[in-house]
Amino acid sequence: MKHYVGLDVSVKETSVCIVDETGRICRDRKVVTHPDDLIALLRDTQWHFERIGLEAGPLSQWLYEGLARAGFPVICIETRHAKAFLKAQPNKTDRNDAGGIAQMMRVHLFRPVHVKTLTSQKRRALLTARMLLQGKAIAIENDIRGLLRNFGLKVGMVGAVKYEERICELVEGVSDLAEIVEPLLAARRKLREEFARLDHKARTEAKIDPVCRRLMTVPGVGPIVSLAYMATIDIPARFRTSRGVGAVLGLTPIVKQSGESNRIGRVSLCGDGMLRSYLYEAAQTLLTRVTKWSWLRAWAMNVAKRRGAQKAIIALARRLAVILHRVWSDGSEFRWTREASTAIAA
Missing domain, CATH: 1.10.287 (Helix Hairpins)
Structure with missing residues (x-):
């Protein structure tokens, strides 16, 4: 029989709940928040773990690395999805949260989060x-x-x-x-x-770093922006397309649709705030300080004429995120002319 585990992590103790494939609770207890203590509890021949889930948080990377190194099928899940699922419970306790996460693992109702290297x-x-x-x-x-x-x-x-x-x-x-x-x-x-x-x-x-040097060929992108981009994206292959990077960094507008109503709002501001601010500064630098002509700057100037400078900077920040991902993935450098940049244009 398959088993599923939910971990509700706190600074001192972690609530552990193990359920079987029918949803029945097999074990429910607390252990010290440390990978070794969790491994000692979970390493039992009677369990056949299919998935082990824990919320993304300050200690999640440390615990994830320890459990994954021990060979457990651990998954770090998105906090907002877990909060929405656990909100249905009338009483919020560590024990109930661990049980809720275990049920999320059992029914496969979660969104995994990438754990950085x-x-x-x-x-x-x-x-x-x-x-x-x-x-x-x-x-x-x-x-x-x-x-x-x-x-x-x-x-x-x-x-x-x-x-x-x-x-x-x-x-x-x-x-x-x-x-x-x-x-x-x-x-x-x-x-x-x-x-x-x-x-x-x-x-x-x-x-x-050779990748950072390639990223810095994009106008407006300096050492700090390139290093922050690499630290945030971590593995470019985890994105199916380069266009998905802009949405993950909160640089795409929010869409609210209901019946005949279809409203497009401001950018979502989800994801990494540090990298988003750096990309905004890089876009502002490209639009106002970089004097060398490029197809990217010309495109941003046209957007500024139509929509205003503020929206042009945000649109340019999103496009920079897309181009940097393509440059990183292809192993290429930025093409300054429009004809040569067709392969990396967003």
């Missing part, structure tokens, strides 16, 4: 840490601006390099303010130093 996970961690340091540094800079504005001291337009010099110039002669601002400047200085270190590491890794 270890290399992509490390690259993602690097980019996340880089963005975190940059965001904290900018937040401190804005807070200093607000503090000084209360005393009529306006920082004005100044870059990151000369920011500290400008602040010291404003508080010169005001000892009380200088004592308050100095710790903030020291924290901001340390954040900027560590950000520069991680930024250099990310850019160096992108420049030595």
